[in-house]
Amino acid sequence: MNVRALPLDPRMFSSQVARRAFVTFIACALLPVCALAFIAFQQVTSQLREQAERRLHQSSKQVGMVLLTRLLAAEAVLVEAGEQGLVAGRPPRPLVSALRTGPEGSDRALRGEMAPPALTAAQAASVAAGKTVLSTARDGTGRVRVVVSRTMDPTSPYRGVVHGVLDPAFL
Numbered sequence: 001m002n003v004r005a006l007p008l009d010p011r012m013f014s015s016q017v018a019r020r021a022f023v024t025f026i027a028c029a030l031l032p033v034c035a036l037a038f039i040a041f042q043q044v045t046s047q048l049r050e051q052a053e054r055r056l057h058q059s060s061k062q063v064g065m066v067l068l069t070r071l072l073a074a075e076a077v078l079v080e081a082g083e084q085g086l087v088a089g090r091p092p093r094p095l096v097s098a099l100r101t102g103p104e105g106s107d108r109a110l111r112g113e114m115a116p117p118a119l120t121a122a123q124a125a126s127v128a129a130g131k132t133v134l135s136t137a138r139d140g141t142g143r144v145r146v147v148v149s150r151t152m153d154p155t156s157p158y159r160g161v162v163h164g165v166l167d168p169a170f171l
Contacts, residue, residue, distance in 0.1 A: 001127070002076065008146070023147075029112055069135065070094070070170060070171055071148075071171075073094060074094035074095070074148055074164070074166055074170070075132050075148060075150065077093075077094050077095055077164070078095065078098065078132075078148050078150055078162055078164045079150065079162075081095065081098045081110050081111070081162060081164065082100060082110075082150070082152045082160075082162030083152065090140060093167065094166055094167055094170045095111060095164045095165065095166065095167065096112055096164075096165045096166065096167050097109070097110075097111050097112025097113060097114040097116045097164070097165045098110035098111045098114065098162065098163065098164040098165075099115075099116060099162070099163045099164075100152070100160055100161070100163075101116055101160055101161045101162075101163065102160045103159065103160050104156045106163050110162070112165070113161065114165055116163060117135055117137050117147045117149060117163055118137065119124055119133065119135065119149060123135060123149070127149050127150065127151055128151070130151055130154030130155070131150075131154075132148060132149070132150045133148070133149045133150070134146065134148055135147050135149065145165050145166075146165070146166040146168065146171065147163055147164065147165055147166070148163070148164050149161055149162070149163045149164075150162055163169075
């Protein structure tokens with residue numbers, strides 16, 4: 001297919017009518033294309049934003065569920081440690097150290113070295129009510145430790161409280 005190039009004559013747009021016709025033709029061709037591009041851009045942007053929000057919601061829900069499962073597993077190990085004590089050797093996976101505080105205030109290390117956490121009045125009331133409390137505290141090196149505290153027996157809070165420092169790699 002042999003297509004000849006149209007020679008441009010400088011006199012083609014010499015009249016005002018020719019220039020107006022050319023500008024009108026260009027405007028009629030470009031305005032709808034630009035309007036369609038703008039509308040398509042707006043729709044695609046909003047659709048991508050909605051998809052990103054849905055994905056973020058799903059992934060944050062999954063992370064939250066995994067974290068909840070691991071915290072419940074750590075609570076179960078803490079309850080077991082308080083009831084039966086920890087056997088010598090390697091501590092259970094979620095706990096780095098554990099401590100039992102008796103009703104008279106005596107502390108007995110179940111595993112590792114640990115100072116009793118400083119619980120706020122609201123946290124102490126929750127523990128006394130038989131609930132599990134998750135708190136954070138800084139150790140001597142400045143690292144943040146995640147501490148789980150729970151009564152030995154939720155039906156008998158006078159039996160004492162067991163505290164455990166969670167392994168950050170477990171969470």
